[in-house]
Each structure stands twice: as structure tokens, then as C-alpha cells.
Amino acid sequence: MIYPSHSKYALREIEVELEKIIFNLIKKASTQLPDDTERALRKAYEQETNQIAKLQLKTILDNIEIARRKELPICQDTGTLIFFVDVGIDFPYKHEIRNSIYKAVEIATNVIPLRPNCVDPFTDKNTGNLGEKIPWIEWNLIEGKDCKITLLPKGAGSENCSALEMFNPSDGMEKIEDFVVNHIVECNGKPCPPVIVGMGIGGGADIAMKLAKRSLLRPVGERSKNKTIADLEERLLKRINETGIGPMGLGGKTTALDVHIEYASRHPASFPVALSIQCWANRRASVIIKENGDIEWI
């Protein structure tokens, strides 16, 4: 229950409630792999015939099980914490969200625990999980009175495999498809395959990159609602898996669990294509906080 009054005392109580919710969000995201991803990994395990690949997938599935049972982080790289906040224009506790996130991150770092993953680029000092502009909050103002918070903890192994290419509009889709498949081949085992490939097309360099990352929030197995895009997702997934890079880059049938594409209109003279790669530990969790303080986990 969130207390609806805005007196000074109650404000702290609202923050405490929000902190608890966000703490639980961080814990869920760090320790429980979404069902869609686990299902896809299990399917990959069942289909695999290469013994080394099968051993990788078995180890992954065992690790997921231990994480769930012991409520511990799936991977020691608990990532850079990126919060996507879709806040209703009439959500009554807008002011408290930012501080509650910071406080919850601080508590979660000690309690779950998370690895201290914030390093100042100039002094090299590790500041825990709170640092300059980190955790990153991606604000999105929406209609209504609810607030949806999604956490995507992003590990560095996969993040270091991000890519951006500014194509010429005349290059054509075939060249873009080759770029994606080639990139996954050259990344090989580095991003911890089987990966989820997030692809952002259009907008501009920054917009394409943001779309690529945002596409990772979509569940594994869910196709774009746009038929052309959905077909491209299917085609790329098939081609990536035909490369045989396999789990951990050691060879095998499943290199990617899915390809997700989001797009924006492009400038007539520009064709940006961005890739955000997610490791098999596709950690994400969402919660909706209602105006009356009720919460819904999704």
C-alpha cells in the first residue's frame, strides 16, 4: 500500500514502499530468468546433438535452477542497471521514483548482493552500483495513472558486442542482413550465446541504438506485429543459427534464441542500423504500480 498523502512524514513512507517494490524488482530480475527465455534454452538443449554444446546448455539450465532455488544472481556480472520507467502523466508519486530507485539499488547491492559495477572512467574508482548517471533511467511519459518500471541488468560481455553501422539508403536489405549475421559470427563466443539479438533501424544513430536495446524487453518468441519486420526477424534468426557458432561459441545448433527488431522512420539520406546483443542470461523484470499502491508483476 502506498500512502496517498503528501505530508513530509508520509513522503518518506511512500519512498520506503517504492524502495521495497524496486528492491524486489531488482531481486527478481537478477535471480530469475524469464520463463520465455528458459523455455527457449530448454528447447535448444533438447534439439542439440553436438555433445560440447549440449554440455554448455545443461550447465546453463542447472545454473538457472540453482539461482532460482538459492535466490542468488544468475551471473556474477549483475550488469549495468537500466530502468525503463513508463510513468503515467497522472501517477501521484512521480517525484519519489528517482530517489527510490537509487536507494533500492544501494540496498540491493548489499543484500542480494550485486557486484559493484560502477567505475569512474577518469579516476578508475569503483563506486558500487551508484555512479555518475548510473543507474540509468529511461523516462517515458504515458497516459494514465499507473507507472510501469522495467529493469534490464546488462552484462558487459554482451554489451561490448554492440554495433552501429550507418548504411547508405541504396545499400539494400541484403547488405544489412549480411552485416548482422557477420557481426554475430565475428563476436563468436564473446557475448555468451545463445544470444538475443536486438536490432534498431532508422531514426538516427542514438535512436537506432535505443530502439535496439528497447527491443530486448520483448519476450523471446514474440514476433513483431509488422509482417515485414516479423519475416525479417525469422529470416535473420534462421541465418544466424545456420552459422553453427553455437552455445558459448564452441559450435552447435543454437547461436541465437531470437531476433527482435524495432524501427523508426529514417532521414532520406541515412539508414542507421544498431545492434544490442543480450547474453543467454536475458534478465529483465517489470512491475506496474497503480495509483492506489497495488502492484502487478509481469
Place this chain on the structure above:
Amino acid sequence: MDLKTPLSERDVRRLKVGDVIYLSGIIFTSRDKAHSRVVHDNETLPIDAKGLAVYHCGPIVRKDGKRWNIISAGPTTSSRLEDMESDFIRSTGIRMIIGKGGMGERTTKACMEYGVVYCSFTGGASLIGADCIKRVVDVFWLDMGIPEAVWVFEVSRFGPLVVSIDSKGNNLYEDVKRRARTQV
């Protein structure tokens, strides 16, 4: 196959790409900063690493009283250390590298020359890794931060580890990549 540290050159030269092993004994972590301290700053590694395995890992640890507990300890991406690993091998006398994602030509050559193997531990398998760690023997260079410090672990049947670069010049990652390129 079960192996125990310290590893001899003979132990290692017998291994070939694709072998699956479980390692017991002493291993120590070293990643970007510790490698750089040894290779670029010419500092001596605070432990005698001859015959041991270096683990590319930045763990999550918790200190309960005086005791360090390893919560989560999977491998990190080894390729970041590619420029330093051959010199690290030469100056420390290690016999095994444990990491993920593979390493390049320079490391492969050093593995041949000095009798070292690179073993892949499943990326993200951090809790399986932590379960295999029986004890924190020591920790050095904590000034670099917890993930970057040199942690010395006693491990029991650490694995499964897949030999992916052997001491005969074979590199499983390069083989897989070469085949993949023909499929694009």
C-alpha cells in the same frame, strides 16, 4: 577427466581440444587490472603461480566477519586480455587459463611454446562456479576493487571445462568461426 593443480607440462601437453575436464586444487583470478599490473607495470604476482590455473573472473563476494564468502563466480570474456596473456604466461609459469569466449593467435602460440591450455567454462555459470570453490585461500591487490583483485581459491572438481586451445596449436573457437564464415 579429473586433474589437480599444480599441473605439470606433461599433464597439459596430453590434453587436446574438445576434452572435458574437472579441475581440483588451487586456482587464482586475474583480469584486466591484475594482468596489466604484471605485464605493463612489471610487478610480481603476489603468489607463486607455477603449475596453477589463472581464472578470468570478477566474483561477487561477501565478507562475513573475517571470512570471505564467494557468492557468484563465473568467467569473464577472455579476449580483453589477449594482448597481455602471452607475457602473463611467460612471467607467471601458469599451465592453464580458464575463461570464456576464447582467445586469439598470440595466446595460442604462447600455449604451444610454454605448454599451456585454455579451457572454457560456461559463461554465466556463476553459481556452479561458486559451488566448486571450497575456500578462499587468500586475496591480494584489493586496492583495484573486488572484481579486479587477485582471489586465490581452493576448488574441487571445478567445471565442466572444455579444452578449447591446446598446446598443439589447435583453437576450437577459430575452427568454429572459420566454418561459420563459409555459411554467411
